Amino acid sequence: MIGDAVNFASRIEQANKELGTQLLVSGQAYDEVRQQARAGREFADTSLKGKSGRYKLYEIIGLNTELFQRGHPEYSGLRPSVVA
Secondary structure, rough: OHHHHHHHHHHHHHHOOOOOOOOEEEEHHHHHHHOEEEEEEEEEEEEEEOOOOEOOOOOOOOHHHHHHHOOHHHHHOOOOOHHH
16 A cells, blocks of 8 residues: 555646646645645646546645644744744
């Protein structure tokens, strides 16, 4: 299964270049970080070369600065310039 995960990540990276985004994640990865990350565009029905099926991908455009400003423990070591 590790091989499939690495292949999937590689296909997402390839889609990242094709879609002109800087940080693209799978729908499953976004579900894990949706409280901490801000999504820009959603690519709801994306095919990935070498993979069967259609995938939901999200462009991550930043961190949730509200959590940072409230002193959320996950952001305690970050500087504001990193969050912006």
